[in-house]
Amino acid sequence: MPSNPTYYNLAHPGTTEGEEHAAHEHHHPFLQHHFEDLGQQHAASTLGMWLFLTTEILFFGAFFFGYALYRNMYPEAWRAGAHHQNWVLGTANTIVLIGSSLTMALAVWAAQTNRRKLTTLLLALTLILGTVFLGVKAYEYNEHIHEGFFPGSHYHNVVDSPALRPGVQLFMIFYFGMTGMHAVHMIIGAGLLLYFIRRAWRGDFGEEYYGPIEVMGLYWHFVDIVWIFLFPLLYLIH
Amino acid sequence: MAHKTDYEDHIGHAPAHHVTSLAVYFGIFFLLMVLTVLTVAAARVNLGVWNTPIAMAIAIAKATAVILWFMHVIHSPRLTWIVVIVSFLWLGVLFVLTFADYLTRHWSMY
Numbered sequence: 001m002p003s004n005p006t007y008y009n010l011a012h013p014g015t016t017e018g019e020e021h022a023a024h025e026h027h028h029p030f031l032q033h034h035f036e037d038l039g040q041q042h043a044a045s046t047l048g049m050w051l052f053l054t055t056e057i058l059f060f061g062a063f064f065f066g067y068a069l070y071r072n073m074y075p076e077a078w079r080a081g082a083h084h085q086n087w088v089l090g091t092a093n094t095i096v097l098i099g100s101s102l103t104m105a106l107a108v109w110a111a112q113t114n115r116r117k118l119t120t121l122l123l124a125l126t127l128i129l130g131t132v133f134l135g136v137k138a139y140e141y142n143e144h145i146h147e148g149f150f151p152g153s154h155y156h157n158v159v160d161s162p163a164l165r166p167g168v169q170l171f172m173i174f175y176f177g178m179t180g181m182h183a184v185h186m187i188i189g190a191g192l193l194l195y196f197i198r199r200a201w202r203g204d205f206g207e208e209y210y211g212p213i214e215v216m217g218l219y220w221h222f223v224d225i226v227w228i229f230l231f232p233l234l235y236l237i238h
Numbered sequence: 239m240a241h242k243t244d245y246e247d248h249i250g251h252a253p254a255h256h257v258t259s260l261a262v263y264f265g266i267f268f269l270l271m272v273l274t275v276l277t278v279a280a281a282r283v284n285l286g287v288w289n290t291p292i293a294m295a296i297a298i299a300k301a302t303a304v305i306l307w308f309m310h311v312i313h314s315p316r317l318t319w320i321v322v323i324v325s326f327l328w329l330g331v332l333f334v335l336t337f338a339d340y341l342t343r344h345w346s347m348y
Contacts, residue, residue: 047321057325102267112257225301229297236278
C-alpha cells in the first residue's frame with residue numbers, strides 16, 4: 001500500500017509495490033502509518049519542531065525588542081537595574097543550564113547508541129540541572145521581592161535616586177517578564193523530561209527510533225539559547 | 239538502510255542515524271564555557287560603547303554553536319536549514335521595521 005505514490009514512486013520508479021508492502025510488514029512499532037519509514041518520520045518531526053521554534057523565536061523576540069526599545073530610552077535606569085542583579089548567581093546558572101544542554105545532547109547520543117540506562121540517567125541529570133536552575137532563580141526572585149524591586153504596588157526602591165526609580169521599575173518588569181517566561185518554558189521542559197525519562201527507562205528508544213528525544217532536545221536547547229541572550233542583557237550591562 | 243530513501247532526494251540527506259561523536263559534544267560544551275567566562279570577564283572591564291556589541295557577539299557565537307551541534311542543524315536536511323535561517327530573518331524583520339517606526343517618530347516633530 002504505497003501511501004503517496006505520486007510523491008514517492010516518482011522519485012524511485014524502481015520501487016515496486018511488493019517491496020513496499022514487505023517493508024510495511026515488519027515496520028517498527030513506533031512508525032506512524034502515514035510515514036514511509038522512521039527516517040522520514042524523524043525528518044518530519046524535527047522539521048515540525050523547528051517550525052514551532054520559529055514561533056517561539058518571534059514570541060521571545062517581541063520581549064527582546066521591547067527590552068531594546070526601552071533600554072534605548074532609559075539607558076541609565078537599565079544600567080542601575082542590571083547592577084541590582086547578582087551576576088555571580090547569574091553566571092552559575094548559565095553554567096548549570098549549559099551543563100543541562102550537554103546532558104540533553106548526550107542523552108540523544110546514548111539513545112542512538114542503544115544505551116537504555118545511560119539515556120535515562122542523562123535525561124534525569126538534565127531534569128536535576130534544570131531544577132537547580134529554577135531553584136536559583138526562585139532564590140533570586142525572593143531576594144528581589146524582599147528588596148522591594150517587584151514591580152507594581154509593592155515596588156519600593158530605596159536604593160536608586162528618585163529620578164531613576166520609574167525606569168528601574170520598567171527594567172524589573174522586563175526582568176520578571178523575560179526570566180519568568182523563560183522559567184515557564186523550563187517548567188514545561190521539566191514535565192516533558194519526566195515523561196521521556198519514563199519512556200527511556202521502558203526501553204522505547206534506540207538507534208532506530210530516537211526522534212522524540214531529539215525533539216525534546218531541540219526544545220531544551222532553544223530554552224538554553226534564550227537564556228544565553230538573557231544573561232548578558234539582564235545581568236552584565238556596564 | 240542500504241539505499242537512499244525517497245524523501246532524501248527531496249529534502250537533502252537523511253538526518254537519522256547520524257551520530258555526533260562525544261568529542262564534538264564535549265568540545266562544544268568546553269567552547270560554551272570559555273565563551274561564558276569571556277562574556278563575564280568582558281563585562282567586568284569598561285569597554286564603553288563596545289560593551290553591548292561584544293556581549294551580543296559572544297551570545298550569538300554561543301547560540302550558533304548550540305544550534306549547529308547540539309541541535310544537529312549541521313547534519314540536517316536543507317529544508318531544516320531554510321526554516322532555521324528564515325526564523326532569524328523574521329526576527330530581523332520584527333526588529334528592523336519596528337525600530338524604523340519608533341526611532342524615527344520624533345522626526346515628525348518639526
